[in-house]
Amino acid sequence: MTLTKKDVRKFLSEYKIVALLIVIAIIWGFFGYLTYDSDLGGSQFLTPRNFSNLLRQMAITGMLASAMVFVIVAGEIDLSVGSLLGLLGGIAAVLDVTYAWPLWATVALVIVMGVFFGLMVGWLTAYLGIPSFIVTLGGQLAFRGMVLGLTGGITIAPVHQDLKFIGQGYLPELLGNAGGVLLFLVLVFLAFRTRVNRQKHNLVVPTMPAEVGRLLFAGVIILGFVLTLNEYQGVPVPVLVLLIILGVFTVIGNKTTFGRHIYAVGSNMEATRLSGVNVAYVKMMVFALMGLMCAFAGLTTTARLAAGTPSAGFGNELDAIASCFIGGTSMRGGVGSVSGALVGAVIMASLDNGMSMLGIDTFWQQITKGIILVAAVYMDIVSSGNQRN
Amino acid sequence: MSDYLLEMHDITKDFNGVKAIDGIHLQVRRGECVGLCGENGAGKSTLMKVLSAVYPYGTWSGEILWEGKELKARNIRETEEAGIVIIHQELMMVPHLTVAENIFLGTEPRTSAGFIDYDRMNAEAERLMARLKMSDINVAVPVYNYSGGKQQLVEIAKALNKNAKLLILDEPTSALTTAETRTLLNLVKEFKANGMACVYISHKLDEVAEIADTVTVIRDGTHIGTLPMAELDTNKIITMMVGREMKNLFPREAHTIGDVVFEAKDISCWDVTNRERKVVDSVSFEIRKGEILGLAGLVGAGRTELACKLFGCWRGDHEGKVFLEGKQINVREPRDAVKLGICMVPEDRKRHGIIPLMGVGYNITMSVLRRYTSGGFIQSEAELAEIQNQIIRMKVKTAEPLLPIASLSGGNQQKAVVAKMLLPEPKVLILDEPTRGIDVGAKYEIYKLIFELAKQGVAVLMISSEMPEVLGISDRVLVMGEGKLRGNFVNEGLTQEKVLAAAIGQSITEAA
Numbered sequence: 001m002t003l004t005k006k007d008v009r010k011f012l013s014e015y016k017i018v019a020l021l022i023v024i025a026i027i028w029g030f031f032g033y034l035t036y037d038s039d040l041g042g043s044q045f046l047t048p049r050n051f052s053n054l055l056r057q058m059a060i061t062g063m064l065a066s067a068m069v070f071v072i073v074a075g076e077i078d079l080s081v082g083s084l085l086g087l088l089g090g091i092a093a094v095l096d097v098t099y100a101w102p103l104w105a106t107v108a109l110v111i112v113m114g115v116f117f118g119l120m121v122g123w124l125t126a127y128l129g130i131p132s133f134i135v136t137l138g139g140q141l142a143f144r145g146m147v148l149g150l151t152g153g154i155t156i157a158p159v160h161q162d163l164k165f166i167g168q169g170y171l172p173e174l175l176g177n178a179g180g181v182l183l184f185l186v187l188v189f190l191a192f193r194t195r196v197n198r199q200k201h202n203l204v205v206p207t208m209p210a211e212v213g214r215l216l217f218a219g220v221i222i223l224g225f226v227l228t229l230n231e232y233q234g235v236p237v238p239v240l241v242l243l244i245i246l247g248v249f250t251v252i253g254n255k256t257t258f259g260r261h262i263y264a265v266g267s268n269m270e271a272t273r274l275s276g277v278n279v280a281y282v283k284m285m286v287f288a289l290m291g292l293m294c295a296f297a298g299l300t301t302t303a304r305l306a307a308g309t310p311s312a313g314f315g316n317e318l319d320a321i322a323s324c325f326i327g328g329t330s331m332r333g334g335v336g337s338v339s340g341a342l343v344g345a346v347i348m349a350s351l352d353n354g355m356s357m358l359g360i361d362t363f364w365q366q367i368t369k370g371i372i373l374v375a376a377v378y379m380d381i382v383s384s385g386n387q388r389n
Numbered sequence: 390m391s392d393y394l395l396e397m398h399d400i401t402k403d404f405n406g407v408k409a410i411d412g413i414h415l416q417v418r419r420g421e422c423v424g425l426c427g428e429n430g431a432g433k434s435t436l437m438k439v440l441s442a443v444y445p446y447g448t449w450s451g452e453i454l455w456e457g458k459e460l461k462a463r464n465i466r467e468t469e470e471a472g473i474v475i476i477h478q479e480l481m482m483v484p485h486l487t488v489a490e491n492i493f494l495g496t497e498p499r500t501s502a503g504f505i506d507y508d509r510m511n512a513e514a515e516r517l518m519a520r521l522k523m524s525d526i527n528v529a530v531p532v533y534n535y536s537g538g539k540q541q542l543v544e545i546a547k548a549l550n551k552n553a554k555l556l557i558l559d560e561p562t563s564a565l566t567t568a569e570t571r572t573l574l575n576l577v578k579e580f581k582a583n584g585m586a587c588v589y590i591s592h593k594l595d596e597v598a599e600i601a602d603t604v605t606v607i608r609d610g611t612h613i614g615t616l617p618m619a620e621l622d623t624n625k626i627i628t629m630m631v632g633r634e635m636k637n638l639f640p641r642e643a644h645t646i647g648d649v650v651f652e653a654k655d656i657s658c659w660d661v662t663n664r665e666r667k668v669v670d671s672v673s674f675e676i677r678k679g680e681i682l683g684l685a686g687l688v689g690a691g692r693t694e695l696a697c698k699l700f701g702c703w704r705g706d707h708e709g710k711v712f713l714e715g716k717q718i719n720v721r722e723p724r725d726a727v728k729l730g731i732c733m734v735p736e737d738r739k740r741h742g743i744i745p746l747m748g749v750g751y752n753i754t755m756s757v758l759r760r761y762t763s764g765g766f767i768q769s770e771a772e773l774a775e776i777q778n779q780i781i782r783m784k785v786k787t788a789e790p791l792l793p794i795a796s797l798s799g800g801n802q803q804k805a806v807v808a809k810m811l812l813p814e815p816k817v818l819i820l821d822e823p824t825r826g827i828d829v830g831a832k833y834e835i836y837k838l839i840f841e842l843a844k845q846g847v848a849v850l851m852i853s854s855e856m857p858e859v860l861g862i863s864d865r866v867l868v869m870g871e872g873k874l875r876g877n878f879v880n881e882g883l884t885q886e887k888v889l890a891a892a893i894g895q896s897i898t899e900a901a
Contacts, residue, residue: 194769201773204789255766257758264755267746274702274741275755275809276727334746 016328016383020343024350031354045354048231055229056304058349059238060085060297064320065327065341066242066249067286067293072324074286075266075333076125076132080139081294081320085313086147088114088298093156093308096163103162111295117143118291122284132287140317148310157307166241167303170234179235180226183243184219191215238300242342245296249338262286266333322369323348326376347372393454394419394586395440395473395555400451402435402444409435410610412451415588417555422577422587424601424618426594426626428800428828432610433590437557441475442468472554476544476561478826484533489514491532492547517546521576536689538569545576556580557588560826562596566687567889574600592828594623606630631830639861640833642840646864647678650848651731651817656709658694658872664706668694670872671709676817676848681839683863683880684852686892691872692852693736696819700733701726713816727756732815734807736822736852738799742806748791749805750776757812779808784834800831807835811842818842820851824858836862856885868892 028046035044044050064081071078092110095101101109121139125132171179191211198205206214229235253259261282264272273279301312327344329336351372355365397415401408410432417423427433439449442462453460455471462468482491489511490497498506498513514528521542532540541561548556558577562570577587577600591597597604597618604621606613606629613629658669669691676682686692697703699711701720711718713729720726726733735741744752754761754772761772776790783804787797794802803823810818820839824832839849839862853859859866860883868876868891876891 197769197773200770201777201790203773203791251766255769257762257765257767260751260755260758260767264744264747264751268740268744270741271735271744272755274700274723274733274735275744276724276813277755278722278724 016380017340017343019379019383020327020340020347024343024346027347027350027354031350031357035354035357045357048228050353050357051228052232052236054346054349054353055239056236057353058345059236059242060300060304061316061319061323061348062242062342062345063245063293063297063300064316065323065345066245066338067290068320069324069327069329069336069338069341070249070253070262070286071132071290072321072329072331073266073333073336074262074283075269076283076286077321078121078132078136078287078290079317080121080136080143081290081297082313082316082318083140083143083147084114084117084291084294085298085301085316086311087117087143087150088295089302089312090147090150090156090298090308090310092163092299092302093159094150096159096302097156097308100160103160106163107299110299111292114291114293114295114298115288116291118288118294119284121291122287125287126280126283144314147312151308151310153310155307155309159302159306159308163299163303164306165237165303167238167300167305169237171237171240173230173234176226176230176235179240180222184222187218188215238304241296241300245293246338246342253338258282258285263334266335268334319345319348322373325380326373328380331377344376347376392418394421394456396452396454397436397440398452398454400436400439400449400453402439402449408610410439410607413607413610413612414615415440415605416615417586417588419554419586420581420584421602422581422589422600424597424604424626425588425590425607426592426597426604426630427607427613428630428830431607431630431828433607434559435610436607437475437559437588437590440468440557441465441473469551472552473557474548474551474553474555475557475559476541476548478560480537480540480544482532482540482543485531487529488518488526488532488535488543489528491543492517492528492550494547496550513550514546517549518542520549521546522572536566536569538565538572541565541569541573542576545573553585555586555588557590559590560592561589562591562593566689570596592826594626597626598623608632627829630828638829638833638836638857640837640840641861642844644679644681644840644843646680647846649675650678650714651676652712653695653699654710654712656695656698656711657707658691658698658703659706661705668705668872669698669707672869672872672874674867674874674877676850678816678848679843679846681843681849681851681862681864683859683866684850684869685854685856685859685866685888686869686875687854690869690892692869693821694872695869696733696821696850696852699726700731700819702733727813727815730814730816731819732756732810732813732817733819734803734810734821734823736825738802738806738826743794743802745795746793749780749785749787749794749797749801750790752794752805753779753808754812756809760812775812779812783808783838798828800827803827804831804834807838815847817848817850820849822852822854824853824855856888859888860885 032043032046036042037044064085068078068081088110091113092106095106095109121135124130124135195205195211226235253262261272261277264277265279265282269279298313302308305312323344324336324341325331325344326347327337327340327342329341348369351369352365355368393416395415395417397413400413401411403409413432413436415423415436425433438444440453442464445463446461460471462471483494486494492514493510498509500506511528518524518526518528523539523542526535526539532543535543561573565573574596577589580587589597589601601618603615603617604626605615606626608630652675654673656669656672657667660666660668672695684692694703698707698709699720701722711720713731718729720729720731744755750773753776758767761768761775773790780787780790785801785804785808787801794805807823823835839851843849851862860880863880866876866878866880866883866888867874868888870892876888878887
């Protein structure tokens, strides 16, 4: 009895991502079964079209969650991202609709402003020592106020076609396939390089069959992903952007001094400072990165709706934070991964999408998501309980 | 039938197949004090966690008999009810609660209406403190007002209040002053006379020799021996602990002392919370290339504060000039110090030394990570190679270079922290209590390293509360007391008495 419990724990803590993927499979299977309709020739949830929709829905939350992971790992929190997304999306809409700026100028200015606001939040937190909870709670109100002022409380539409492409465009089939193949080759290359390097320095490496199995599994997922999306209209642009962010951020987290310092600051800030690391700068730059992602998410939101609305991004910060925690980020800082957070975002989006499709009332959707969040974190505590002793 | 209060037989505990302790025996009679000795990582803490049911019955094998009956406790509450109370190395006080509230935490006396009965609680607390001969403590004042030593005694009062029959003291004197240690040892003797049993875990073997009746030594998780203290002396205990004869505790090596490399002038620091209180008072000193400068003093003398100021991490107000190789320098943050070649190994390893969730290797390279990057990316090849080098050089015992550092023993953690502060190739190395709470073997390694560094021309400033260590290592000894520099002695024919007298302020400075 204790043995099996221990085994489950060990499995969960070592293969967190696998466990989460199983959860996704269960959720999809569940909704797939419930939306089965023989008249329409099959399940309505498990169609390429819905898969494409689902991914586009999660792209915005995913962008925010990618940077939110670093914020939480660094031991901070950012409650202002939903409002900042709204503000930056609103700015994009005004520039595009009212002033008819060219796309590149709109995008550039929105990105600059996103980074600027992020730096400001980071500076207040890291250099002036105001807790990030307070700074960003204030930011949430202030940024939302700015959106309302900027838009005058009305929807700004319609945006130009080229801006719309950012949120609604699709990648041509050929490009999608090529991207998939390239991604797989890069993964294989990296896996074997890491393997050789680790072996050289007495580090544990997975057995060869396990490694090959892992890569094959990844290959199947990539293949299925690209083929399914191509069956509909191709890989959506926001999803592509999100995948690039995933790659870049994973590299930042694992392969750069900045990334290493983020994890160190979250694990023990004083010890990191006494090691000669500029901890205030690290924290400020984490918020700058968060601001940058708000800009991406803001542009995507405006493009997707083809309009700037005063309520854009409302409550998105909570979805992003929940995605991080579902994906195994630790409340105490120091632990978390971008890929985990994105899997968390897929879980959240699947619940949204599936329940909407079943016509479940919004209030039930919220209750369910709340329960899932708490349950997921409890699972995480159970699975890490083994390691803490 | 047995006259033992506690018998632990054949205790084995493994973590995922790795045996932390293997077949350990421990027996304690009423009114007896058993000294439990072993190097860090030998399994002392694991054994005590088994006894106090931090590891509940069933997660280990073997048998515990308590007052002749088998004890199958599932949590600490049950062992405490039985009368087994542990006082941990780290104090478990809630700083903002009063002394009395801390003593009665969880067992608060209530009035009939259900509120806390403060009158009864304070009176009872005062009675307990009087028993500990600490009547001068105000039990209605938050506990943070008192020094670590007094807090330790409050901790003991808490144990007495729980009607402990067996008191386990885990490194109780590691943060105490000499006087406080004295009080504690006398108390333990008095408890013994009253029939209380005690397990005393300490690296300070002279304390063990003084109060233990029996000594049990464990090494690498196995039982080495249990002998009456009458048949032992500290040297024999050390031999049992390390498994080899330790002839010379301090491996002195000749090294040449060069020119003045670092100079501090009129350094003063003020307390962080109480901004009027000076904790360091116009201290000036210099240190030469290749010199080992000991900094002695009692706890609270301002030594750590001075070190913090020099390393750029003192949070309170401070003033004074610092010169490195003749040039005045301005150190505002630890990173400035590291860049200039001043490194510090902090006193509190857990809070200031290690980054617990990270691998040993990543902890080591934290100070110089940029050295292994190109274009902003970490070159894992180069980094891992350096990690390997350091682990071998410092003899860090770890199963894998990237194992989380928190899972290593204290001595190995300390070696990694020292490695981290050596990588920037410091000209001046400040070591604040570098051997606190680590075992004899690791101590020896660190002493050897200090001499090696001095030979290479590094100026070493070593803060230590262990007098034999200061006298055994230093070329010169500074003594601080109440924030002031009270002595500056060349370490020739210097005695503990002389240093202590200076620390307490009995004799006036005698220039070197």
